[in-house]
Amino acid sequence: MNPELPNAQLDWDDQGRPYSRVFDDVYFSDLSGLDETRYVFIEQNRLKERFAALPADGRLVIGETGFGTGLNFLCAWQLFEEQAVAGARLHFVSVEKYPLTAPDLKRALALWPELKPFADQLLAQYVAIHQGFQRLVMDNGRVTLTLLIGDALEQLPQLDAQIDAWFLDGFAPAKNPDMWTAELFAELARLAAPDSTISTFTSTGWVRRLLNAAGFKMKRTPGIGHKWEILRGAFVGWPAETPAPMPAKPWFARPAPNNGERHALVIGAGLAGCASAASLAARGWQVSLMERHADIAQEASGNPQGVLYLKLSAHGTALSQLIVSGFGHTRRVLEQLHRGVDWDGCGVLQLAFNAKEAERQAQLAAAFPADLLHILDQAQAETRAGIALAHGGLFYPEGGWVHPPALCQWQASRPNVQLLTHRDVLELRKVDDQWQAWDGDTLLASAPVVVLAGAAEIKRFAQSADLPLKRIRGQITRLAQTNESQSLATVVCAEGYVAPARLGEHTLGASFDFTSDDLTPTTAEHLGNLQLLEEISSDLVTRLHADQLDADQLQGRAAFRCTSSDYLPIVGPLADGQAFNQAYAALSKDARQVPDVQCPWLDGLYVNSGHGSRGLITAPLSGELLAAWLENEPLPLPRSVAEACHPNRFALRRLIRGV
Numbered sequence: 001m002n003p004e005l006p007n008a009q010l011d012w013d014d015q016g017r018p019y020s021r022v023f024d025d026v027y028f029s030d031l032s033g034l035d036e037t038r039y040v041f042i043e044q045n046r047l048k049e050r051f052a053a054l055p056a057d058g059r060l061v062i063g064e065t066g067f068g069t070g071l072n073f074l075c076a077w078q079l080f081e082e083q084a085v086a087g088a089r090l091h092f093v094s095v096e097k098y099p100l101t102a103p104d105l106k107r108a109l110a111l112w113p114e115l116k117p118f119a120d121q122l123l124a125q126y127v128a129i130h131q132g133f134q135r136l137v138m139d140n141g142r143v144t145l146t147l148l149i150g151d152a153l154e155q156l157p158q159l160d161a162q163i164d165a166w167f168l169d170g171f172a173p174a175k176n177p178d179m180w181t182a183e184l185f186a187e188l189a190r191l192a193a194p195d196s197t198i199s200t201f202t203s204t205g206w207v208r209r210l211l212n213a214a215g216f217k218m219k220r221t222p223g224i225g226h227k228w229e230i231l232r233g234a235f236v237g238w239p240a241e242t243p244a245p246m247p248a249k250p251w252f253a254r255p256a257p258n259n260g261e262r263h264a265l266v267i268g269a270g271l272a273g274c275a276s277a278a279s280l281a282a283r284g285w286q287v288s289l290m291e292r293h294a295d296i297a298q299e300a301s302g303n304p305q306g307v308l309y310l311k312l313s314a315h316g317t318a319l320s321q322l323i324v325s326g327f328g329h330t331r332r333v334l335e336q337l338h339r340g341v342d343w344d345g346c347g348v349l350q351l352a353f354n355a356k357e358a359e360r361q362a363q364l365a366a367a368f369p370a371d372l373l374h375i376l377d378q379a380q381a382e383t384r385a386g387i388a389l390a391h392g393g394l395f396y397p398e399g400g401w402v403h404p405p406a407l408c409q410w411q412a413s414r415p416n417v418q419l420l421t422h423r424d425v426l427e428l429r430k431v432d433d434q435w436q437a438w439d440g441d442t443l444l445a446s447a448p449v450v451v452l453a454g455a456a457e458i459k460r461f462a463q464s465a466d467l468p469l470k471r472i473r474g475q476i477t478r479l480a481q482t483n484e485s486q487s488l489a490t491v492v493c494a495e496g497y498v499a500p501a502r503l504g505e506h507t508l509g510a511s512f513d514f515t516s517d518d519l520t521p522t523t524a525e526h527l528g529n530l531q532l533l534e535e536i537s538s539d540l541v542t543r544l545h546a547d548q549l550d551a552d553q554l555q556g557r558a559a560f561r562c563t564s565s566d567y568l569p570i571v572g573p574l575a576d577g578q579a580f581n582q583a584y585a586a587l588s589k590d591a592r593q594v595p596d597v598q599c600p601w602l603d604g605l606y607v608n609s610g611h612g613s614r615g616l617i618t619a620p621l622s623g624e625l626l627a628a629w630l631e632n633e634p635l636p637l638p639r640s641v642a643e644a645c646h647p648n649r650f651a652l653r654r655l656i657r658g659v
């Protein structure tokens, strides 16, 4: 686990420019930051011509060391907007060890009025920026920013991307020698696309030599302002004398990109399907979103309120990394919805209801920064929550509740998404390069790409029948708001959860039933939920008059969660199970083998499922992950996390461990 990462510590000069206390250096040139950025990074990478040359479905990927104030990003975006045709996309990946706080970013960007239209969009999305990979989607998906929050030397090795142009920024080599190393340059080379270019504001001799040694052919070129010379270059290939980086294992390698028609069937219109549809549509795909019910979000994603609750680990597990990245992404998507009705960022309080939980919380508080989570004692917790509590706990100030159907609706109503209701897909057949969705004898639709997003129902398809998915029934109880319950100001959780009212009703959840197949709400489970409420706060029980309610009259709904055997979602391309076992049979004898056999992909078939009890946090980012696999784009998560979510992990484990 990374230690707590502080934000940038800044001083501001008399002209309002930021200066780093840690590095004792300026963020941009004294003369004109804009001119310098445009000359050093934009011109030297020939971005004007390259943006103008992009086809309508083309994209350019820029990588940067040191996001800082985002000035370089905004300048690149402004030029992209001027030069690139509609439909082309800009991907900007930037690593930043000390992100500016939102108020500091706002203050710094106010220096450039001409960038205001772009800066405003960045600022609107600059929320919940925590450690690891943080994806920001702007301008309806035309521009994607992936921030890697952490040290460049820790973050870049986890990146899976092909960078077309590198902006080698970061403070002056003399002020920041830890970053400007051969190790960093090897990473830039590993990530460089075949015709990648690079530029930097420094002309320091050892930087030039190390970049040359890493495979970039660097040239000195006249500088700007008080910089005599700067460096620009191009990637000419991995140096023969250095061992080449290991390629991805074939079962986790990227399938060949789809070069045909950009039309996808997404089967299932819950959080996973709607997110997949929105991410593909943002990339110019035509999406047919197929749902068996009369409307979207009728099953697990249909609860009136779900909680944005982060069940983290202090040990930096793949799941915990996914949760921090997914939470940030969902929070940023929600910024575009209607606060108070569609969602609310009222914070989530997780009570330390026993000694074990208190110990777990103390470990989390030591591992994560206070703006993500911090401990409140009992009195502070009561003040926050607005009700009497028996315990303090861990407070997530950016958490809150969401009306999941509103999120689904927002995603399903993106341009290019066509919702097809009353379509119950029973079978998938591949004919030539088209996947066909059949309901008995009726052909419902066909397309070269299909995304299976029907939660545990995806097991009905022969192609995905072996995925280890389980249904777990859950029931929530709806409680009418009272005068006294209006004081509840945050979501409060113990074993269950209760949220501040939405449209006059609180949601209280949720039961877990591993055996029942019946979705009729039961009184027994309502009573169980009331017991969960009692454990949260007896004061709230009184305020809600919950002890006087007639249990038989309680309202609620039940649905199935869908959980994978390792509790991570299943997101990515599907392979043919039998052919997979044959191709990699050698692994059952020796797990270290890497047979040089291409993975037998079911071309065009993808999965987004297994979101368990936390779909609000994992499903939207999984839509981005899925689109990145499909489009051969930078992955929005560390490679290791994407592999931990990969559908092939189970077949691989079965071969190696026999389970």
Ligand SMILES: Cc1cc2nc3c(=O)[nH]c(=O)nc-3n(C[C@H](O)[C@H](O)[C@H](O)COP(=O)(O)OP(=O)(O)OC[C@H]3O[C@@H](n4cnc5c(N)ncnc54)[C@H](O)[C@@H]3O)c2cc1C
Pocket: 267, 268, 269, 270, 271, 272, 273, 290, 291, 292, 293, 296, 297, 298, 299, 300, 301, 302, 303, 305, 306, 307, 308, 309, 404, 423, 424, 425, 426, 453, 454, 455, 457, 458, 473, 474, 475, 476, 509, 510, 511, 558, 559, 560, 561, 562, 608, 609, 610, 611, 612, 613, 614, 615, 616, 617, 619
């Ligand atoms: C009681 C309860 C409480 C929860 N609380 C929270 C919470 O507080 N926070 C949180 O983050 N998560 C919570 N969850 C989990 C969250 O709701 C799920 O993770 C999420 O909704 C899963 O979304 P999904 O799209 O994968 O599945 P679903 O919402 O189940 O969507 C699947 C859709 O696919 C359709 N479908 C399936 N097969 C086919 C087919 N063959 N053809 C056509 N359509 C098909 C279904 O009709 C359905 O609409 C809760 C879940 C439950 C049950």
Ligand SMILES: C[S@@+](CC[C@H](N)C(=O)[O-])C[C@H]1O[C@@H](n2cnc3c(N)ncnc32)[C@H](O)[C@@H]1O
Pocket: 008, 026, 027, 028, 065, 066, 067, 068, 069, 070, 071, 072, 073, 095, 096, 097, 098, 099, 150, 151, 152, 153, 169, 170, 171, 176, 178, 179
């Ligand atoms: C000169 S500023 C970058 C300016 C920025 N590109 C802009 O457009 O505003 C350098 C940035 O690099 C970051 N940085 C320095 N060392 C780093 C490292 N090892 N890993 C990641 N970021 C680093 C600093 O925190 C700082 O924000």
